[in-house]
Amino acid sequence: MVEEKFEFTAKTKKNLFIFMGVGVLLTIIGIISVSMGGGHHELEGDAGHHAFHWYQRVFANLWINNVFFAGLSLVGVLFFAIQYAAQAGWSAGIKRIPLSFGAWIPFAAVLMLVTYFVAGHDIFHWTHHDLYDVDSPGYDSIIAGKGAYFFWPLEAGSFPIFFLGRMVIFFLVWYLLFNKLKQVAYEEDSISGTEKWYQLRKLSAFFIIFFAVSSSMASWDWVMSIDTHWFSTMFGWYNFASWWVSGLALTALIVVLLKDKGYLKIVNSNHIHDLGKFMFAFSIFWTYIWFSQFLLIYYANIPEETIYFVERWKNGHYAPLFYLNLIINFFFPFLVLMTRDAKRHARFIKVIAPMIIVGHWLDFYLMITPGTLKSNGGFGALELGLMFIYSGAFIFVVLKQMAKAPLFAKNHPMLEESLHHHI
Template sequence: MKTHNNFDDQFVFEGKAKNWSLIAIVIGVISIIAGLFFNTDREFSNLLLMAYYLTCVCCAGAVFCAIQYAAQAGWSASMIRIPQAFAKLIPYASLILLIVIAAGIHFTHNVVVNDRVVAQPYLYAQWATAGMSDVHSPNYDSTVAGKAGFLNIPFFFIRLIVFLGLYSLLAGMLVKYSENEDEIGGMLNYKKSFNIACVFLLVFGMTDPVFGFDAIMSLEARWYSTMFGWYNLAALWVSGLAVITLTIILLREKGYFSWLNENHMHNMGLFMFAFSIFWTYIWFAQFLLNYYANLPEEVVYFYKRWEPEFKPWFWLNIVINFMAPFLIIMSRDAKRKTKVLKVVCIILILGHWLDYYVMIMPETVGPNGRGFSYEEIGTFIGFAGLFAYMVSTALSKFKSLVPKNHPFLEESLHHHV
């Protein structure tokens, strides 16, 4: 890039970055194929974990954009292309997630339950197993049958498709209006962005907790927590902030977005710090209420995670996702140091992968799910490569890396805190 004020340069996706992302995708494909052949139930769990994680991070990009427009924030205008690139990927991430869930429900394997061999799906076996709502079936479960009006396959997929479709549509409109703003100038498209941002935040805020109920909590259909959806929303937001911040840092190291300075990084560090505390509050509140009530139908969720196979990961989860940002980036100076933020971002990205791991594995795989094998490592690498490839491709399609006609661009370029 020539100067920090040259906004006509485009991101070029080539060379080592492209090659490494393709190599990561190949590693992931090989690992997934091997996992499906040799350890199918565990691989399906990892596919669900990473597909859900990918979708959440992409949605977090749209949430970031919407918050900035709804708040009429100026400091972020010059970096908005990065979360916009995330938002453009929501349809593709959603499709991957829907395919994984559909395959996990469609394909079954034999499991011994109460001395009977039962054909259970690899995912959502607690409610999607045939006959669980049929009083004449040997698989009948009265608790699950009572939830059949909500937890049934047609309605389940209708909800997922509607939610993800709305996120994709509204996020796409946010990006489109920003690009139109570059072409024609004026305030018309900014006003449209403001209106759509408000609609998106309303829709997302009302539906994302239900999305978390469906995709993750329904794996354990006999258990419920009214806080689980907000817990997942907090995890989505923190992990998304970490990925956005890490992307900014990596692109600046390559010479892009050189107009972003320590003041912008301070704000991103502040967001990560604050919402890591919020995530911890939700985690602790959900755990404490269940622990204090000590009702069998409530503590069963935590009982599984206190088995020897998962208890170390259960406690490591809170240590990584709370103590690391709390101790490392509490001070103002730490938030303004790129190297420190880079380390914290990587910790949080891995930490919230562990968070989803603890949510999913104890139910879908059980004690055999403890630890990390090639399925976990390979699937993570593959999805990370896919995400890097898609985000880089999306960024390369922007005519400019900065919204040149954004009304608050000058404020962002001179941002100081």
């Protein structure tokens, strides 16, 4: 099997910079629009009313993109790890594509920490120290009861060392494991036999176990804690499902686009079919989790639980997006990918995969914005602009990583099985 190397051309780089430039322009237009009256003048918080500023909407959008793209980079590495842990042969020719998503992890870590230190007070209500002071008029007994989760071993309302410590440890371990997986995977190019394959299988099992625990905790920290009074025992799964199906869609999209450029001769319509089935199945899985969480809260009708959906359902800013979220992320992929042909042909993947990615970005928008901005949320040039900047930067980093090594390991012990994969 001939080795294939991806070339990150000057034209592709130029197109990505143009795309990010459009994002910068849209962001500036959005900031001007919001600062000139695109938002309401009062921000309704748990502790009352205070003035709304345009930069709060910028902060909320930075956090949406930080969380979404951090998750996308992690589930790429997870997909790679699962292939080894499951001893899967069909994916031998494509699994380096999602592995390259992991190159974004250090960027995600820096962006997340910087955004927290700059904007944490505006994004997270629980950072306000008066919530923990019994003598303060802003005292909140529910949030005070959760103080140790953020501030331990320090006093509640001081510096959230436990919260930030988790964030740093998670990113550090994720990055170290990604680097080790990548290093051993690239060694497979020059060393034949099964030694590296077995090594990757052990490393992958460790990554999967650590990811299972850390990704759930990260979703509680980074997303669920925004609505501090509210909680859902299904939230870790829900957050993961959204990340996971986005990662599958991006993997499928890159694979078919590479095929168009003459790369990945090892990949045929059977491999694309498998990726299509994953997108179809996990779109249904996401909906199952969404509906299970919604139905339990709706049926129990407990005010402190239902408020989460009421804020999204009854608000004029969010209600159309609430329903659009279900249409893009469930009805559209379910109906389009139902047939065998739709899963096997690149032209369908090129339509459905970007829709799924954008749809789940919207899902994170709906998870984060209502809790952060209350009735001052909106959707316009600012949201699109920052999404373009992050998307362009993420794809730039991924493609740069992909160009550093062959697209698949010619010494992979299951390469022959992948070549003859048929479904």
